Amino acid sequence: MKYILVTGGVISGIGKGIIASSIGTILKSCGLRVTAIKIDPYINIDAGTFSPYEHGEVFVLNDGGEVDLDLGNYERFLDISLYKDNNITTGKIYQHVINKERHGDYLGKTVQVVPHITDAVQEWVMNQAKVPVDGDKKEPQICVIELGGTIGDIEGMPFVEAFRQFQFKAKRENFCNIHVSLVPQPNATGEQKTKPTQNSVRALRGLGLSPDLIVCRSTKPIEMQVCMPILLEEQGIIKYFKERLSLPIDDQPSHLLFKWKKIADRYERMLKSCSVALVGKYTKLSDCYTSVFKALEHSAIAINHKLDLMYIDSADLEPAMESENPVKFHQAWQQLCKADCILVPGGFGHRGTEGKLQAISWARRKQKPFLGICLGMQLAVVEFARNSLNCINYTKMFFLSFFLKVIDMPEHNPGDMGGTMRLGKRKTIFKTEDSLLRKLYGNEAFVEERHRHRYEVNPELIHFFEDKGLKFVGHDTEGKRMEIIELDDHPYFIGVQFHPEFSSRPMKPSPAYLGLLLAATESLSNHDFCLNDHLLLLSSSFSFMKFLERMTDSDPCSLFIN
Numbered sequence: 001m002k003y004i005l006v007t008g009g010v011i012s013g014i015g016k017g018i019i020a021s022s023i024g025t026i027l028k029s030c031g032l033r034v035t036a037i038k039i040d041p042y043i044n045i046d047a048g049t050f051s052p053y054e055h056g057e058v059f060v061l062n063d064g065g066e067v068d069l070d071l072g073n074y075e076r077f078l079d080i081s082l083y084k085d086n087n088i089t090t091g092k093i094y095q096h097v098i099n100k101e102r103h104g105d106y107l108g109k110t111v112q113v114v115p116h117i118t119d120a121v122q123e124w125v126m127n128q129a130k131v132p133v134d135g136d137k138k139e140p141q142i143c144v145i146e147l148g149g150t151i152g153d154i155e156g157m158p159f160v161e162a163f164r165q166f167q168f169k170a171k172r173e174n175f176c177n178i179h180v181s182l183v184p185q186p187n188a189t190g191e192q193k194t195k196p197t198q199n200s201v202r203a204l205r206g207l208g209l210s211p212d213l214i215v216c217r218s219t220k221p222i223e224m225q226v227c228m229p230i231l232l233e234e235q236g237i238i239k240y241f242k243e244r245l246s247l248p249i250d251d252q253p254s255h256l257l258f259k260w261k262k263i264a265d266r267y268e269r270m271l272k273s274c275s276v277a278l279v280g281k282y283t284k285l286s287d288c289y290t291s292v293f294k295a296l297e298h299s300a301i302a303i304n305h306k307l308d309l310m311y312i313d314s315a316d317l318e319p320a321m322e323s324e325n326p327v328k329f330h331q332a333w334q335q336l337c338k339a340d341c342i343l344v345p346g347g348f349g350h351r352g353t354e355g356k357l358q359a360i361s362w363a364r365r366k367q368k369p370f371l372g373i374c375l376g377m378q379l380a381v382v383e384f385a386r387n388s389l390n391c392i393n394y395t396k397m398f399f400l401s402f403f404l405k406v407i408d409m410p411e412h413n414p415g416d417m418g419g420t421m422r423l424g425k426r427k428t429i430f431k432t433e434d435s436l437l438r439k440l441y442g443n444e445a446f447v448e449e450r451h452r453h454r455y456e457v458n459p460e461l462i463h464f465f466e467d468k469g470l471k472f473v474g475h476d477t478e479g480k481r482m483e484i485i486e487l488d489d490h491p492y493f494i495g496v497q498f499h500p501e502f503s504s505r506p507m508k509p510s511p512a513y514l515g516l517l518l519a520a521t522e523s524l525s526n527h528d529f530c531l532n533d534h535l536l537l538l539s540s541s542f543s544f545m546k547f548l549e550r551m552t553d554s555d556p557c558s559l560f561i562n
Contacts, residue, residue, distance in 0.1 A: 001129055001139070002245045003175050005163055006146045007209070009200025010182040015217050017070040019180055020146045021077040023237070025260070027142050028078055030238060030249040035133050035140040036074040037125060038067070038087050040148045041155040045091040046084070048421075056287030060452045060502050061086075064424030069290050070146060072502070076294060079505050080133040085124070090155060093120050113158050121162035122169065142247075151179075151204045164208035173246050179204060179211035183218040192218060212244060263506060267301055274300055274520050275308040277339035279359040281352035283311035292345050292373070295504035299514040305521060310335045314344075314355030321355075336362060341369035341492070341520035344376030346452070346499065357383045369492035369519035371512060374453050377485060377495030381457050384470050384487075422451050428474045428483040428498065435473040437484055437494055440511035447474075449498035456497065457482040492519030 004023060008016045020036060028034045044050070047058045048066030059072040065084020075082055097120050101111045129143035147163070149156045167175045181197040197216060204211060242249055276296055282288035293309060300307040315321065316332035336342065342363040344356050356376070360383045363370035372380040429446045430438045441447050459480055462472045474484030474496075487493035496512055504510035518524040 001126075001170075001174065002142050002247065003125075003129070003166075003170055004142065004144045004245075005175070005177045005209075006144065006180065007151055007160075007177065007204065007211070008147075008149070008180045009151045009204065010196045012148075012150050014180050014182055015215075016146050016148070016180050017073050019178060019215050020070075020144045021073045023178070023241075024074065024142070024144045025077045026238060027241065027247075027249075029260075030247070032142050032247065032249060033133075033136065033138060033140045034078055034142045034144065035080070035129060035131070036071070036078065036082065036086065037128060037143060037145045038070050038074070038148065039121075039145065039159055040068055040087065040089045041153065041159060042089060043091045043094070043155075044089055045095065046087065046089065052282040052288035053285050056285070057290045058452070059291060060423060060450045060499060062425040062450060066423065066452070068148070069287065070148075072291050072294070074144075076505055079507070082133065083128075083131065085128050085131075088121070088124055088128075090158075093117060093124065093158075096120055096124070114161060117158050118162040118165060121159055122166045125166070151200060151207070157207075160204075160207045160209065167209070176212045176241070176244055177209050178213045178215060180215045180217065183216045185219060192220075213240075259507060263301060266304065267306075270301075270304055270306045272304065272521075273306040273308045274303075274517050275310060275338065275340045276517070276520070277310050277312055277336050277342045277359070279312045279314050279317065279336070279342060279344050279356055281314050281347050281349075283313045286311070289345055291499070291501040291504070292343070295501035295510045295513040296343075296517070298504050298506050298509035299517045301506070302509045302514060303517055303521060303523060305517065310339060312336060312359075314352035314359065317355035317358045318352075319354075319358075339368070341371070341516050343370070343516065344372045344379060346374030346376065348375075353379065357386070361387060364487065364490065364493060367491055369516055370490075370494070371492075371516040372485075372495035373499060373501070374497060377497055378455065378457060380485060380493075380495040381465065381470070384465060384468070388468050388470070389464055421454050424450060426451050426498070427477050429477060429479075430474050430484075432471075432473055435471075435484070436486055436492070437473065437496075437512060437515065440515045442511075449496070449500050450502045451498050453497065492516060492524065 004020075006016045006020045006023075008014045017038075024034045024036055040047075046066045047055060047068050050058060052058070056069045057072075058066050059069050060066055061071065061075075061084055062081050063083050065087065067084060067087035071082055071087055074080070074086075094117070097111060097116050100106065106116070125143070125145065130139045132139060147156065147159055151160065163177075167177075179201060181200045183192050183194060183197060185192045197214065201211060201214065238249065241247055278289060278292065280289060286293065289311075296309060297307050312332050312335055316325075316328045317336065321329040321332075336359060342359055344360060356379050360370065360372065360376075360380050362368065364380075364383065364387075370380070372378075425448050427446050427448050430444075432438075433443070438444065457472075459475075459482055462482060465485075466472065469488035471486050471488065472482045472484070473486050475482055481497070483497045485495040492515060494512065494515065500510040500512040504513060515524065518527050
């Protein structure tokens with residue numbers, strides 16, 4: 001097993017995730033089996049209870065793990081499915097060690113950070129690195145490990161010490177450290193400053209880790225007098241890893257990397273665009289909807305369009321806003337009206353709900369292509385009840401009993417927030433062959449998608465809706481959980497209880513999102529529903545790294561060998 005540790009210095013959010021994803025993708029293109037681990041030094045057990053504004057979106061894995069959004073990048077670029085134990089937190093490690101202490105596993109010894117916590121980190125990494133991904137019976141050959149936070153942070157010290165020890169246990173030919181740092185360029189002088197990187201590397205070495213590669217992030221390409229820029233693949237990174245880690249690979253990548261280059265070239269040559277109005281409540285931080293954005297971009301590339309994504313705060317669409325802040329109100333409605341399609345993603349709480357209902361009503365009445373995800377689907381049902389079933393005069397409690405019904409959901413525990421939702425990959429059965437989404441999924445009898453919710457539509461009321469044209473075309477294996485809705489006499493009005501964005505890949509866009517953009521560009525009727533690979537007819541010549549930057553919202557980077 002070969003281990004590649006990615007650390008960061010100077011500031012957080014410097015781009016360790018894109019570097020880890022890029023290197024993993026390049027090595028996989030060389031025919032190696034690659035897995036990834038993300039270490040987050042926070043004490044939380046997992047990311048499930050985070051506010052989206054605190055840490056970005058919560059990414060959900062097949063096994064129900066609520067993890068850091070960087071694991072979404074790993075899955076998308078490596079095209080693998082990871083597990084909740086691929087995300088290590090301080091809370092998980094300490095909980096594991098404390099449980100062992102309670103069971104008497106340490107035989108009365110004093111439990112300390114060194115060696116017990118550091119040993120637990122190493123054991124966890126070694127055990128998880130061996131777990132095959134995507135049903136592959138063979139163990140991975142490469143494990144890319146991203147250490148979150150910044151070198152020097154107090155909370156990250158036990159992990160740094162663990163890897164200081166681990167490098168000797170794994171041996172030099174099996175362990176490599178990549179350090180990501182910042183080269184700022186103050187406006188006052190316009191000169192690139194390397195001192196922050198020098199200090200960061202000095203701090204890392206002082207802790208016992210010496211970087212093999214240093215990746216410098218900057219707003220402009222690194223100047224020649226500062227360092228010699230060597231790009232990831234174009235400047236020999238494959239050859240470097242082959243020699244440094246004794247990898248059984250050729251110096252040139254396989255056809256997989258060329259597929260990425262072809263996608264990138266296709267993206268640069270796109271002339272048409274498709275505008276999407278994303279109506280949500282966490283619109284001030286784009287990371288809150290990272291997977292939704294990626295799924296839309298994957299689909300836009302597949303249909304040869306550039307994505308024009310407009311974030312609209314749902315509260316700005318509410319009637320009360322017209323008197324409170326008429327400028328915001330009219331700007332929000334102007335954006336909504338000019339969009340080619342409307343998407344209402346998942347969310348929690350009542351704030352902004354009325355604005356989402358207004359957007360859904362607009363999409364239904366004006367025949368605008370619409371996709372509702374999780375809460376977006378539930379609100380689509382509520383809007384239909386309110387305006388098409390004439391339930392507007394019912395009390396608020398009617399809607400709560402209908403929309404917020406808990407149906408035999410043992411995961412839900414009102415007294416405990418962490419890990420108490422319906423999580424992970426579940427099977428959805430199509431009730432009828434006459435379903436647009438079923439056709440988009442290749443006429444499969446069922447699909448398996450990831451879930452993250454506490455409440456569901458009450459199945460006792462669905463006959464009222466189906467009589468009026470809102471069809472519940474998908475349900476769970478027992479027929480009790482409503483998973484998919486479709487509206488008759490509408491170009492594209494679909495809601496899903498699951499989160500298809502979590503399984504979207506650059507070369508395999510989510511069918512639900514793909515259908516939305518096909519409808520938005522008036523291409524749905526001409527779409528070949530039997531075509532599974534939408535990205536076969538591509539040509540190349542565009543920078544691979546430039547495309548990766550675009551797909552992960554990263555700044556330019558240069559890589560040079562230390």
